[in-house]
Amino acid sequence: MSTESVPDPTILNPRDAIVRVFLSSVCGSDLHLLGGYIPAMRAGDIIGHEFMGEIIEVGPEVKKLKKGDRVVVCSVLACGGCEFCQREEYSLCDNSNAEPEWTEKAYGYPVAGIFGYSHALGGYAGSHAEYTRIPFADNTCFKVPDGVSNESALFTSDAFPTGYMAADFAGIEPGDTVVVWGAGGVGLMAMHSAWLLGAGRVIAIDQYPYRLEQARTRANAEVLNFREVDVLQALKEMTGGRGPDRCIDCVGMEANSTGIEKIYDYAKQYARLQNDRPAVLRQAIMACRKGGTVSVIGVYGGFIDKFPMGAAMNKGLTFRMGQQFGQRYIPKLLDIVAKGEVDPAYLLTHKLSLDMGQEGYMMFKEKTNNNMRSVFAPAG
Amino acid sequence: MANTSKTFAPPNQNQYEKQEPTKHITNVGTTGRVISLLGGAALAYNGWARKNSPLGKGLTAAGTYLVLRGVSGFCPVSKALQIDTAHADSGGFEITTSVTILKPRNEVYQFWRQLENLPKFMEYLEEVKQTDARRSHWVAKVPKNIVNKEKLTAIAWDAEILQEEKDSRIAWRSLPNSEVQNSGEVRFTDAPANRGTVVQATIGYHPPLGAAGQLAAKLLNPAFEELVKQDLRRFKRLLEAGEIPTIIGQPSGRKDENY
Numbered sequence: 001m002s003t004e005s006v007p008d009p010t011i012l013n014p015r016d017a018i019v020r021v022f023l024s025s026v027c028g029s030d031l032h033l034l035g036g037y038i039p040a041m042r043a044g045d046i047i048g049h050e051f052m053g054e055i056i057e058v059g060p061e062v063k064k065l066k067k068g069d070r071v072v073v074c075s076v077l078a079c080g081g082c083e084f085c086q087r088e089e090y091s092l093c094d095n096s097n098a099e100p101e102w103t104e105k106a107y108g109y110p111v112a113g114i115f116g117y118s119h120a121l122g123g124y125a126g127s128h129a130e131y132t133r134i135p136f137a138d139n140t141c142f143k144v145p146d147g148v149s150n151e152s153a154l155f156t157s158d159a160f161p162t163g164y165m166a167a168d169f170a171g172i173e174p175g176d177t178v179v180v181w182g183a184g185g186v187g188l189m190a191m192h193s194a195w196l197l198g199a200g201r202v203i204a205i206d207q208y209p210y211r212l213e214q215a216r217t218r219a220n221a222e223v224l225n226f227r228e229v230d231v232l233q234a235l236k237e238m239t240g241g242r243g244p245d246r247c248i249d250c251v252g253m254e255a256n257s258t259g260i261e262k263i264y265d266y267a268k269q270y271a272r273l274q275n276d277r278p279a280v281l282r283q284a285i286m287a288c289r290k291g292g293t294v295s296v297i298g299v300y301g302g303f304i305d306k307f308p309m310g311a312a313m314n315k316g317l318t319f320r321m322g323q324q325f326g327q328r329y330i331p332k333l334l335d336i337v338a339k340g341e342v343d344p345a346y347l348l349t350h351k352l353s354l355d356m357g358q359e360g361y362m363m364f365k366e367k368t369n370n371n372m373r374s375v376f377a378p379a380g
Numbered sequence: 381m382a383n384t385s386k387t388f389a390p391p392n393q394n395q396y397e398k399q400e401p402t403k404h405i406t407n408v409g410t411t412g413r414v415i416s417l418l419g420g421a422a423l424a425y426n427g428w429a430r431k432n433s434p435l436g437k438g439l440t441a442a443g444t445y446l447v448l449r450g451v452s453g454f455c456p457v458s459k460a461l462q463i464d465t466a467h468a469d470s471g472g473f474e475i476t477t478s479v480t481i482l483k484p485r486n487e488v489y490q491f492w493r494q495l496e497n498l499p500k501f502m503e504y505l506e507e508v509k510q511t512d513a514r515r516s517h518w519v520a521k522v523p524k525n526i527v528n529k530e531k532l533t534a535i536a537w538d539a540e541i542l543q544e545e546k547d548s549r550i551a552w553r554s555l556p557n558s559e560v561q562n563s564g565e566v567r568f569t570d571a572p573a574n575r576g577t578v579v580q581a582t583i584g585y586h587p588p589l590g591a592a593g594q595l596a597a598k599l600l601n602p603a604f605e606e607l608v609k610q611d612l613r614r615f616k617r618l619l620e621a622g623e624i625p626t627i628i629g630q631p632s633g634r635k636d637e638n639y
Contacts, residue, residue: 006631013623044633061622079621083482083575095621100613113625123639125630133630136621 001034003357006046009125009133014061017137019073023154024051024127025348025375026364027075028184029299032253033118034361037275038301040102040120048128048376049075049115050158052150055141056131064138070150071141072334073134074326075158077113077122080139091323096136097122106302114323128354130378142330145338152337154375155185155344160337161329163189163250166297167197168329169320170246175200177239179287180221181280182250182298183211185347185373190248190297191219192342199246203238205231207256210370218346226258235287243289252298255279268305275302285312296321350374474584475605479612482576483619489547489568491619492579501614501624503607506534514541518554539563579615583608 009018027050032038034047052072055065065071077096078085084092093112097103100110102120113135116126125133134140144153163186172178178194180187183206191202203222204215212223224234235244257265257279265277284294285308294317312319336342349372352360360374481488491497495516499505506521520535537558543551543565553563564583571578583604617624627639 002633004633006633009631010629012626012629015621015623042634044637046632077625079617079625081482081620081622083480086482095617096625098625098627122625123627125627125632129631135625 001047001358001361003355006129008131009129011057011059012133013135014059015136015138016059017055017062017065017134017141018057019051019053019071019132019134019141020056021051021053021127021130021132021376021378022070022150023053023348023351023375023377024048024129025154025157025159025185025373026050026361027158027373028182028186029117029252030361031365032299032301034365035254037253037269038118038120040118040123042119042123045116045118045123046125046129047116048126049117050154051115051127051132052144052154052157053132055137058137062137065141065143069141070144070153072144072153072157072330073115073127073132074140074142074161074330075114075117076324076326077115077124077135078139078327079136085139085327088325088328089322090139090325090327099123111323128357128376130354139327142334145334148334148338149345151345151348151375152343153334155189155347155373156330156333156337158324158326159185159347159373160189160193160333160342160344161326162186162297162324163191164193164196164329164333165322165324166190166248166250166295167193167199169293169297169322170194170197170248170295171293171318171320172197172199172246174198176245177201177203178246178248179203179205179235179244179284180215180248180250181205181255181284183208183215183221183223184250185344186297187248187250188214188219188347189342189344190250191215191221192344194246194248195220196336196341203235203244208367211367211372214346214372226256231283232287239289243292244287245289245292247284247288247292247294249280249284249294249296249298251280252296253277253300255281255298257283264306274305276300276304278304278307282306282308285317288315288317290315291317293318293320295319297324299323347373348375351377353380354378474582475601475608476580476582477605477609477612478578478580479616480571480576480578481616481619485568485570485577486547488577488579488619489550492566492568492615493544493550501618502611503614511538515539515555516541516552579612581608581612 011018030047033041055067055069055071057067058065076091078090078093079095082094084094091112094110096113097110098113099119099122104110106120113122113124115124115132116128124135167178167190170178172194176199178199178201180190180194180202183204187204191204194202201222202219203224204212204219205224205226206212206215207225207227209225212225215221216223224231253276255277261279265279268274269277280298281296281304288294296319337344349370350360350363352374354376357376360376363369363371364374495508495510498508504521505518507519509517511517516539518537518539537554539552539554541550541552543549548568549565551565564581567580569578614624629638632639
């Protein structure tokens with residue numbers, strides 16, 4: 001990865017706008033791209049998909065936005081006119097992926113475009129830049145309410161709506177015990193969201209003490225470090241032998257695990273015999289109480305191995321999953337942030353210039369300096 | 381998009397009308413035609429194999445042009461139209477593919493029936509002009525780099541609407557004597573439960589140059605199938621989204637490319 005000068009983006013379609021980027025965050029899913037686990041990256045691609053800024057230009061068919069609007073930009077693109085957009089299942093949009101052949105071949109049908117997220121998801125230039133072109137701008141940009149800072153608004157682009165959707169999909173009933181694997185940005189937002197949706201108890205699982213500390217102090221969660229305890233046994237004990245009601249995977253395809261499972265998954269992924277390391281998903285299925293829900297928001301790209309289908313089937317589990325339907329949730333979440341019910345700004349631990357791209361990602365990947373999120377601020 | 385090559389309605393025998401073999405006016409020598417055909421097929425196939433990149437699409441476009449030029453007119457073998465069935469088994473091929481569009485059937489039909497709209501979503505059309513109620517003049521899009529290099533001129537032909545049922549069916553073919561023969565049929569039906577309109581297009585081709593033509597057809601079949609599917613997808617996108625999403629022209633760290 002490097003920082004280079006490229007031409008500024010221009011309006012290419014009538015519904016486009018150009019945003020001057022104020023803040024652009026790294027995301028755990030970028031690590032899948034940089035690690036080579038998503039095959040449709042090309043040298044020269046601009047990454048970054050979680051961002052906010054100011055509208056500086058709009059195309060002739062943009063109706064709701066004007067120059068000077070301060071907006072948060074949804075990471076997922078949606079045309080608004082197709083069957084899936086009409087159902088508010090925006091990341092399933094039929095039309096927003098400019099290179100639909102990839103996912104049509106890999107998944108049977110094409111899925112929505114996402115900024116800076118490989119050519120499989122449209123090949124759109126991402127937001128780690130001074131300016132970014134925004135397709136379907138009226139559907140993609142959301143005006144930030146006065147009084148909400150750039151830092152607080154930023155994570156309503158992706159981390160908050162993604163975490164919120166995970167909790168929403170978990171089908172939380174009042175008093176439920178909700179377990180969230182992964183105490184990164186999305187996981188923490190899923191914990192806040194679980195409380196908002198009526199959870200009686202929230203348990204966070206991770207391996208980094210500083211992240212578990214954030215879960216405990218910011219998101220009021222009980223915490224388990226999977227390096228220190230047997231997670232399945234601990235969860236069973238904590239729930240009186242009954243098991244957690246709702247299990248949320250906020251980790252995805254590069255899960256860390258321990259023992260023989262770790263060696264097995266790393267070896268197979270290294271040899272490209274499986275794309276994804278599904279340790280969290282397996283554990284969530286095994287941990288979940290009978291009749292409970294497993295909600296998957298951590299990203300998977302391809303095939304997984306040793307999937308405990310027997311446990312899932314015989315326990316009557318419900319699965320919900322998907323890339324975020326951001327447009328469905330962002331207005332509500334901006335409102336929650338404006339009221340001060342949740343302030344995601346604490347995720348921003350390191351604000352850096354674009355030139356610091358490598359350092360920002362290195363800290364984030366290696367979990368050094370208690371990094372939660374590196375955020376690039378092109379304008380300083 | 382579904383690929384349903386066997387589902388369209390069986391031919392109505394009453395409409396059967398055997399055509400006299402078409403005499404093409406050619407302006408490219410035979411050797412040039414064969415070279416152009418094979419080279420074009422290879423180029424288009426190569427482009428199709430790399431179709432996930434705009435570069436691949438460009439190759440397909442250039443190759444398709446050369447093939448059109450080389451065969452100097454595909455004989456259509458659309459079974460749906462019952463044109464020239466004598467050639468149906470001699471190496472020709474036929475493509476049927478469909479797409480569902482979340483718009484009312486009359487609106488979808490009207491957009492297509494306004495033939496001037498076709499170049500907005502058909503990648504290889506430059507222009508279509510309706511000349512009277514049934515006839516129209518079609519001009520193919522020619523990649524500029526190819527034109528300059530090969531000193532080729534525009535490809536144009538005239539077509540007529542053979543059958544038309546308002547809001548449900550349009551069938552056309554190019555006129556005999558056209559340099560390029562182009563034919564097709566599009567059916568419009570309601571998707572179940574108010575889920576829009578199913579558009580099913582059938583396009584047939586027959587290469588007339590014997591073994592070389594058949595080889596080209598074999599190579600090109602997947603490429604043409606892909607072209608037809610992509611055109612239908614672009615049609616859907618234009619109607620549902622109001623524009624066709626693109627990344628061509630955006631910045632990247634690749635200095636030599638425009639996306």
